[in-house]
Amino acid sequence: MREAFHDQLDAIFVDLATMCGQVETAVNRATASLMSGDAAIAEEVISADRAIDANRERVEDNAFALLSLQQPVAGDLRVVVSALRMVSELERMGDLSVHVAKIARLRVPNIAVPESIQDTVVKMAETAEDMVRRVKAIIADRDVEAAIELGRDDEVMDQLRRKSFAELLGDDWQHGVEAAVDIALLGRYYERIADHAVSVANRVIFVVTGEQVSRADR
Template structure:
């Protein structure tokens, strides 16, 4: 009985890792769709979000089921409650990837991101994708160093966001209002993906150390 219970707990963690990997693919594909105006990939991101949502629901129900049936205590209890919240972060990151894909779709066959701001936007996407990968490692290996590195990545994201605003508001911006709004919202979506990755990292830090990070 105890072994079956431990297997159940392990399977929740495994599914969180799977979900996080699916989210990383979604962010990566949405970015590809955005930067290459690829209609096929954009549609795939939108369609595949249902798979992320389904796995999220399944993990959540299983975590809840173990809570109800096994009455875990201490670390196991904390892990299961954290899992029900980590799936929310992950689902939301999937939704944000869909938002990126939809901005791309709205402007096709044109590119939503003007050339002079493309490197900044590409770097924001790279940082976001890297952060989701780090979060996956943190969940899989309870790697506290990776969790700390996530905070540094988040600082780079903030700096990129500021740079993008300088470009949008500078004299050399000749593209008018619509692409400016697209870029501002895209920046927000990538920033939020990064925030959720940081939040995932902090939840694992809390599980491992018992210390509540300043903000979850």
């Protein structure tokens, strides 16, 4: 019984890592559409989100089957519920990538991000993507050390977000209200992707060690 439980749980974690890979692609392509103003890439991100949603349903069904058939208690039960939460967060990260792609699409054939602030926005995007890539490995390897490290690096995104606000609200800003609003919302989306990445990593720590990692809410 215990062995069957762990085999099924492993299968769920394989699916979660796969989903995380899909999210990584979504973040990458959303940023590509944003920085190129290419509507086709934006549409691709928006369409591909259906595959992430389908995987969510699959993982949820498997997790419920595991709960029903194996009737885990105590720690095992919390691990399966953690997996259900991870799947919700990964789906949400996909949705946030779609939001980025939709801002890109809205400004086609222009590029939503003015040149003077592209460096900061690209760094936010790369930070988010890098965090998602690391979470994929953290899930696949149940790597607690890497998960702890990810939580520490979250500060980078906060700094970039502050930097973007300083640029938007500075006297030098010459790109008007529309671009500023786009950048503020894009920053929010990338920040939320990073927040969810840390949260998923913290759930991996819990799954492996049984220790809850609390952190400030965003």
